[in-house]
Amino acid sequence: MSDVVLEKALELGKLIAESDKYKTMRQKEAAMMSDVDAMMLIERFQGLQQRHQLMRMQGKELTEEQMNEVYALEDQMMANPLIREFAEIQESFQKFLNQVNERISEGIEGKPAAGHSCSTCGPRS
Template sequence: MSDAVLEKALELGKLIANSEKYQTMRQKESAMMSDVDACMLIEQFQQLQRSHQMVRMQGHELTESQVNDVYEMEEKMMNNPLIKEFAEIQDQFQKYLGQVNEQISEGIEGKPKESHSCSSCGPHS
């Protein structure tokens, strides 16, 4: 049993995997994960996230100091050029996937997203 939609979805996935955007993102990820300093920063951030998640799971709110720790750790991470490059290219890739999804939606609905209008949405500027 063959489903043309699923076949095209698989084909689309392969096209995305072979795209320059995806390949560049994977290269930046590999470079980042090969760097000891970047890996240390990522591990520290993940430990901080786990610690804060445990606090929240116990029904407590994070203190201002704990929230500030997260912002400081994010800033440290973004000061690492390899992490920053990966984060930027990953963001670009996510936007690209959003565009792909918009095209799929347009194909389903038969009209571009910008032409969407309904009374519950209110006027568009």
Template sequence: MSDLVLEKALELGKLIADSEKYKIMREKEAAMMADAAAVELIEKFQRLQQSHHMMRMQGHELTDEQLSEVYALEDQMMENHHIREFAEIQDQFQKFLNEVNERISEGIEGKPKEQHNCAACGPYS
């Protein structure tokens, strides 16, 4: 039985990879990575994240100035249309995967999970 479950999981993974949502996300990612300005912003943001992570690991709190720097860089990143489009489609794809997980849970538990639609949680929390 576990072999069948793993086989079906592989089949599900292939179906997801063939989905339009996944294909669009990969297209947006490729467009973003082909944009030198976008790549530079992403790398700058990753360096900043690493630096701040190391500071926190050493027990230091981030200053308001450092937090402002992060927020300003995030804003700058979202001004780049390739980054913004990828972030939006990636968010949509994550919601899709959450729906898939909900259906799997429904299959395991035998009943649909109660859904609510609050602004903080979204429709599938």
């Protein structure tokens, strides 16, 4: 039986990879990754995150100025249309994966997940 479950999981993975949401996300990612300005912003942000994480690991608190630097760089990133579009489709894809996980849980538990309100799932039997 576990072989069947694993085979169905592989099949589900392939269906997800064929979905419009996944394909669109990959296209937006490729566009973003090929843009020099977008990549410079992302690299700056990642460097800033690493420096701040190192500070926190050393037990240091971030100053208000450092936090404002993070917020300003996030704003700059979201002002870049390629980064913003990728972030939006990535969030949409993550919601889709959460819905898939809810349905799997529903199949395991035999009942809708608590707070389940997926309007695309159709009527309950």
